[in-house]
Amino acid sequence: MALATLAVVVPILLVLVTIFVRGYQAINWEFLTAMPRDGMKAGGIFPAIVGTIILIFATGLAAIPVGVGGAIYLSEYARDNWATRTIRLAMINLAGIPSVVYGLFGLGMFVLFLRFGTSIVSGALTLAIMTLPIIISTSEEALRAVPVEFRTVSASVGGTRWQGIRYVVLPQALPGIITGVILGLLRAAGETAPILFTVAAFYLPRLPRSPFDQTMALPYHLYVISTQVPGMPPQIQYGTAFVLLLIVLTFSLTATLIRSFFRRRRQW
């Protein structure tokens, strides 16, 4: 048991420590806020940082309403019939699909068929589809954890079903939903394959100007400077990995804090 734990924890720690130690040295003000120069071998990664953050929020914009709405439907309204069973089955399978398949789907659906081009819109929609199963299943779980009697009580004083959900069930389930949303978006933030064909720019030393513009993004940038550019200084590679990890860790820390803040208030 202890050995198994070590076998899992030690490699992760080694990776984290290496990246932190080596990446930390590359971090300075210019690295964080400047455009890349000299074929990305000098300068900063500012557009990639901004691009990743924009993608996270754009993905949330698309995925949260659909995901939370779907979870409410499944947990509060849907009856157990073949249609809902199919939806659930599809969700489980979607969660297991390799991310590059999402990327190809995004290319076919959003970039080419819907003519959004290689753009933030295409990339965010692709990432949104990839995160939906996570958001729906964690949100549904959070909604189901709210005791049935709260819904009953709401009905017993004359509330409609939606009012019971809106004023009692949702507020109770919110911490769980927020956690699920952030976890889903985190996965989106770190993925390379789905944005590869749909939004990511190889080298674009400026900020995106519209939702239909391309943007650089950290995971893809990291892939590019690690494999596609000969003679790349290693500290830039480690620095980029460090920043990506930092963004992901900040989000997940926020999720943990939100959850523990609400959990202290919950008492049933």
Add this chain to the structure above:
Amino acid sequence: MDKITVERLSFFYGAKRALTDVSIGIPERQITALIGPSGCGKSTFLRCLNRMNDTIRGARVEGRVLLDGQDIYAADADVVALRSRVGMVFQRPNPFPQTIFDNIAFGPRVLGLASNGSLADTVERSLRDVHLWDEVKDNLKQDALSLSLGQQQRLCIARVIAVKPEVILMDEPCSALDPIATLKVEDLMRELSQNYTIVIVTHNMQQAARASDMTAMMMLTDDKKSGTIIEVGPARRIFTRPSDPRTEGYVTGRYG
């Protein structure tokens, strides 16, 4: 004058029959107690009176339940409006995990009954009606779950009367409470019955004898498969001179 008239009501969970031919008149502004052994359908019957059973899949009703002469199971009946007229208090105190104020304000808010100014008045009046006001008036922003169980149950009653229902259904409201809290709720029911029609399910014979005006005895039918009302009358008569030997056996504690 009967507030509710039940005519040959039968209730089914899917294929299983739970109630058979229940008929009773529930008098206005009085307390009607439903007594009887466990599993004879008292709670099921109570929940038929504000259609709380509708949420159960496969639930089906035959017969009629008239509230002020209108059939609540008629095709055009408005279930949500019905429940604002026929409120319900449950076995276990179940305040929302919100403040005391928000708990009471919930009903008026969802029904759109009160602007913000009058909402505070509604909350105060409801809490006064259940004698909770003096205990909580300085802590209205406190979490309702920090109250004692007895206080929580009175809070739940206040939450129901905040929407000014005409009928209050109580499903063993005291079974989770200690004797002192129980007596407080009984006194409260007595006062509330001046303005509201109350129907209470209870396992406690003393409670039914003490607190009810009318008492209805429920039993399983002879085939033991579903429940029905076998005798109704003024509480005093049911507990002293029951006409059905099964009622006598039950109220004197010989079985049940």
